[in-house]
Amino acid sequence: MSMATSAVVRDVEIAALSPRTELVAVIRAAVAIAFGVWLYLANQPSAAEGGASGARARNLLPFQTLIQNRSVDEQRRFRTLQVALIEAENLRSNAGRWPEVAEMAEQGIEPFAVDPTDKGARYTWQLQRSGLYVNYLGIPDQADASAWLILVQEPDPSLPTEPYQNDEEHARLVDGTLLHVSIWQHANGPRVPLSVVRVPQAEGWTQLFAVGPSAGP
Amino acid sequence: MASFYAWVGELAQQGWLPADFQYPFLIRGFICVLILAPILGGLSHLVVTRRMAFFSAALGQAALTGVAIGLLLGEPLNAPYGGMFGFCLLTTLGMVYVKRHATLPPDSLIGVFHALTLGLGLCLLVLLTRQFNVHQVESVLFGSLLTVTDGDLILLLGVGVLVAVLLIRQYNKLLLDSLSPPLASVAGAESAFLEYFFAILLTLSIVVSLKVIGALLVEALVLVPAASARNIAQGSRQYFVWSVVVAFLAGAGGLAVSTKLLVPTGGAVVLAASAIFFLTLAIGRLTRRRGSRVLPQA
Numbered sequence: 307m308s309m310a311t312s313a314v315v316r317d318v319e320i321a322a323l324s325p326r327t328e329l330v331a332v333i334r335a336a337v338a339i340a341f342g343v344w345l346y347l348a349n350q351p352s353a354a355e356g357g358a359s360g361a362r363a364r365n366l367l368p369f370q371t372l373i374q375n376r377s378v379d380e381q382r383r384f385r386t387l388q389v390a391l392i393e394a395e396n397l398r399s400n401a402g403r404w405p406e407v408a409e410m411a412e413q414g415i416e417p418f419a420v421d422p423t424d425k426g427a428r429y430t431w432q433l434q435r436s437g438l439y440v441n442y443l444g445i446p447d448q449a450d451a452s453a454w455l456i457l458v459q460e461p462d463p464s465l466p467t468e469p470y471q472n473d474e475e476h477a478r479l480v481d482g483t484l485l486h487v488s489i490w491q492h493a494n495g496p497r498v499p500l501s502v503v504r505v506p507q508a509e510g511w512t513q514l515f516a517v518g519p520s521a522g523p
Numbered sequence: 524m525a526s527f528y529a530w531v532g533e534l535a536q537q538g539w540l541p542a543d544f545q546y547p548f549l550i551r552g553f554i555c556v557l558i559l560a561p562i563l564g565g566l567s568h569l570v571v572t573r574r575m576a577f578f579s580a581a582l583g584q585a586a587l588t589g590v591a592i593g594l595l596l597g598e599p600l601n602a603p604y605g606g607m608f609g610f611c612l613l614t615t616l617g618m619v620y621v622k623r624h625a626t627l628p629p630d631s632l633i634g635v636f637h638a639l640t641l642g643l644g645l646c647l648l649v650l651l652t653r654q655f656n657v658h659q660v661e662s663v664l665f666g667s668l669l670t671v672t673d674g675d676l677i678l679l680l681g682v683g684v685l686v687a688v689l690l691i692r693q694y695n696k697l698l699l700d701s702l703s704p705p706l707a708s709v710a711g712a713e714s715a716f717l718e719y720f721f722a723i724l725l726t727l728s729i730v731v732s733l734k735v736i737g738a739l740l741v742e743a744l745v746l747v748p749a750a751s752a753r754n755i756a757q758g759s760r761q762y763f764v765w766s767v768v769v770a771f772l773a774g775a776g777g778l779a780v781s782t783k784l785l786v787p788t789g790g791a792v793v794l795a796a797s798a799i800f801f802l803t804l805a806i807g808r809l810t811r812r813r814g815s816r817v818l819p820q821a
Binding site for chain 1: 608672
């Protein structure tokens with residue numbers, strides 16, 4: 307009890323900040339933020355600096371890249387895979403099923419048919435299917451060579467038809483079926499698992515583009 | 524960083540670490556969790572105490588609008604930080620100022636800002652679809668480890684250290700102000716300053732977490748860890764520690780689920796946090812029941 311009576315009682319005035327002073331401080335802070343953002347944006351390399359490819363590269367995610375930034379051998383391999391994909395789509399349109407690797411090799415379609423002038427790694431190609439997903443997977447025989455993948459996703463018949471986009475990631479068959487198609491590369495070629503790939507980016511694959519992902523419809 | 528990823532990858536291949544650690548994106552994700560857990564966990568109990576859960580949700584939506592603004596201003600798709608930081612910080616200042624001076628209840632005012640920023644964001648996103656494939660922006664909505672880069676990690680680390688230092692300096696005042704603003708004022712704290720200060724720290728933390736957790740779910744990770752900790756903590760120190768532990772467990776658990784099941788990281792992290800919440804709720808009830816049985820005997 308004596309403790310309570312002997313404690314020093316002090317009066318403290320709690321003065322609220324005047325609204326005007328607070329508003330001025332808030333406006334100052336807002337101006338500083340806007341200025342900071344302007345400075346940051348002004349020092350960013352602009353899309354125009356790298357030309358058209360620079361602008362396209364800015365729209366890529368970390369697991370995507372443009373083939374023009376890769377080696378000549380990789381660019382050549384990418385082109386042959388683009389052609390092979392078109393051939394496979396034609397065969398799929400005619401026969402109603404995805405052609406086996408041996409079938410395309412017999413028809414001389416690269417890279418399934420071996421090019422005797424190619425001095426690089428030899429690839430073992432295989433067709434894998436699971437549900438709506440189709441893989442043409444190429445595994446190299448050299449430890450330092452990349453694996454390659456053509457990934458095709460067929461449309462889900464239970465979903466409404468998507469609008470067609472004329473870009474690298476969509477292809478339309480003769481019967482109007484719209485496919486999602488993409489070409490991927492994996493640096494650890496011989497170590498790639500042989501199971502069907504559904505989400506390649508989650509397994510360390512890099513998606514390659516000739517032009518880049520398009521805008522929406 | 525490439526040599527670090529290669530070293531960790533080797534450890535994974537030798538069986539010292541789970542096999543998934545051979546992928547750099549997963550290593551980056553785990554480092555993100557290690558940095559985010561103490562930041563968001565440390566802030567989360569103050570968020571709950573200061574009743575700022577809805578404020579955090581509004582900030583998450585504002586970040587979405589910030590992304591759209593950044594992209595429209597020409598920022599790269601993978602790092603629209605100027606737009607995000609700028610818009611979110613300005614929104615924060617506006618929300619706190621209006622909340623302090625309007626006569627409407629705070630949740631109504633935040634609801635107005637929430638609707639405003641979301642509406643603006645949706646309109647801008649539609650404009651964006653003329654420039655970008657909108658699927659490319661999905662990762663911002665739901666969070667994706669696959670889009671986290673080394674630059675994001677450095678930014679996260681920098682902001683994490685900044686937030687931690689500032690939070691430690693003002694922690695006692697913030698806690699006192701959260702519990703009793705008049706008492707904090709008597710102790711020399713400036714309540715108005717603390718309100719803006721904490722809101723800005725929260726904004727910075729939310730913006731740097733977006734790539735991992737996503738705009739739609741980020742508020743869950745600044746709310747659920749504290750809610751879980753409150754179920755089992757006895758005292759403010761335990762409350763703080765458990766918040767950080769829950770945030771870490773939710774982050775690491777969500778990361779594992781996301782990698783195994785190939786689902787968005789943000790969703791998996793929030794599911795893990797929610798599972799921990801219900802677990803701690805059960806543990807808390809059990810502990811209290813035991814305590815109430817013991818007390819009469821004593």
